[in-house]
Amino acid sequence: MESYATAQQVFAAGLVFARLGAIVMLIPGIGETFIPPRIRLSFALAMSLMLFPIITGSAPPLPAEASGLAGAIIKEVLIGLMIGAILRLFMSSLAAAGEIVSLQTSLSFAQTANPMQAQPSTSIGTFLGMIGIVLIFATDLHHLFVAAIVRSFELFPFTRDVPVNDAGQLAVQTVGRSFALGLQLAAPVVVFSLIFNIATGLVGRIMPQFQVFFVATPLGLLLGLSVFALSLGVIGMVWIDRYRELVGAFAPS
Template sequence: MEPYATAEQVWAGGLIFARVGAVMMMLPGIGESYVPPRVRLSLALLLALVLWPLVGGTLPALPPTLGGMAGWIIREVLTGLAIGAILRSFMTALTTAGEIVSVQTTLGFAQTANPLEAQPGSTLSAFLMLLGVTLIFATDTHHLFIAGLLGSYEAIAPAKPLIAGDFAALAVRTLGQSFMLGVQLAAPVLVFALIFNLASGLVARVMPAFQVYFAAAPLSVILGLSIFALSLGVMGTVFIDRYRAAARVFAGGALG
């Protein structure tokens, strides 16, 4: 490698690649199982080369021992995985909203393969997850991921101690916000289900001989999905705004 790059340069590039590659494994859309590993590795290598002139001054010198090198690499991989996991965990808001809507419209039994989670899930959850990933790339929110990688070297510089406590607090706060957002996104269908079930109960009390279930079940599906479709634009707008705000935490180097 000496004719092309010095040992210090190879070390710096490899250290950046360790963090960037770990983040690429977890990001929504890029880190999915259907994306070929070569594509992720190529993108991570390209970003590492781009970030090298910008963050090279914050990297530690080449350790004299193999154990020191392994320790730094493991530290950067763990940092990248933590950043990617936090950014990915906010997507659970769409899963929560989809599951709530499925239960309230009696479609919870409708299962399909979710390509973003590599496991079966409700059809509406899979649809909302795909919608969320599409909105991320359609609104250029993925540009904030690159800015977040650069900002992470200011907030979580390799030469500084690893702030595991701040990572844990941010992860807990992000999961709490994502769950609350999921309930808020499904609020129109929740309100409809509450009113509809109360009305069905009153009809059953007034007319005990009337088969309420056979009349209410189709209406619950049709009206619930209609309200879900009408509120879909607002759901997408609110979600992408909240997600951009969450991504700016890293883009602005404001962690901790």
Template sequence: MEPYATAEQVWAGGLIFARVGAILMLLPGFGESYVPPRVRLSLALVLSLALWPIVGSSLPVLPATLGATVGWVIREVLTGLAIGAILRSFMTAMTTAGEIVSLQTTLGFSQTANPLQAQPGTTLSAFLMLLGVTLVFATNTHHLFIGGMVGSYEAIAPARPLIVSDFTAMAVRTLSQSFMLGVQLAAPVLVFALIFNLASGLVARVMPSFQVYFAAAPLSVILGLSVFTLSLGVLGTVFIDRYRSVAAFFTGGAVG
């Protein structure tokens, strides 16, 4: 390797590749099962070569022992997995919104294969997950991922101790915010379902002989999907704005 790169350069590139490759394994859109592994590895290699002149000065020197070398690599892989998991966990807001809408419109039984998850889910949740990934690329939010990779070397520099408590607190906060956002995104359908169910119950009390269920079930689906369709534009705008703020968090160079 000496005619092409020194041992220190190979070490720096490999250390960057360990973190960047781990992040790409979990990023929305890049880390999906339908993306070929060779494509992800090639992209991680290209990004590592591009980031090396920028973040190379913050990397530690080549350790003298094999144990220290393996320890640094494992540390960078764990750091990358933690960052990727935080960015990916916020996507569960769309799944939560889809499950709530499906439950309120009596479409929870409609299951389909979700290409972004390892298990099937409701049709609406799979649709919203695909919509979320599409919005990430349509609004160039994936550019913030690269900025976040660079900013992560300032926020979690390899020479500094790995702050596990801050990562844990941020993961818990991100998951709680994603669940709350999912409920907020489904709020129009929740309000509709509350009013509709109250009206159906009132009709059932006033007219006991009237079969309310047979009339309410199709109306619940039609009207609920209509409300969902009308609120879809606002839903996507709110989600991508919140997700961009999460993606830009590491770009700002702060954690915790």
């Protein structure tokens, strides 16, 4: 190996690949479960070879013991998992919005296989998740992913310890913001459902002999999906703007 690269260069490239491999395994779009792991790791290896000449200068010296080598690699894997998990957690906002819309339109029992998750979810949640992946690539947000990966070596250099406390706080904040955003995205359907149910209750009280559920269930489903379809464009724009702000915390200004 010394004929092609020194041991120090191989060690630095291994650290870069350890972090990039962990990020690519979780990052939205590229790290989806329906993409074979071999392709994802090959993509991470190609990126590592491209970024190695830029980052190799900040790499620590080669440890003299195997324990130091394993510790350095594990630290880089943990940092990569932290970054990838934060970017992945924000995708749950679309799943939350889909679940809320499904509950309000009585479609919560319509479960389909979600390619972005390891378990089935509602049809609307799966639909919104696929729209989110399309928006990431259609708006070139994946370019910011690459910029965030490069910037991570400045925010979390090789000599810095894993920020466990900061990562935990950021994960909790991201989950809270994702759920709040999911409720905001589903707000038009929630408001319509509230007004529609109040009107249905008033009709049932005024006309007890009227078959309220027989008429209200299909009408509520049709009107709820119509409101959801009309607000779909706004949902996509608001979500991609919020996601851009999150990635902007890692990407350079």
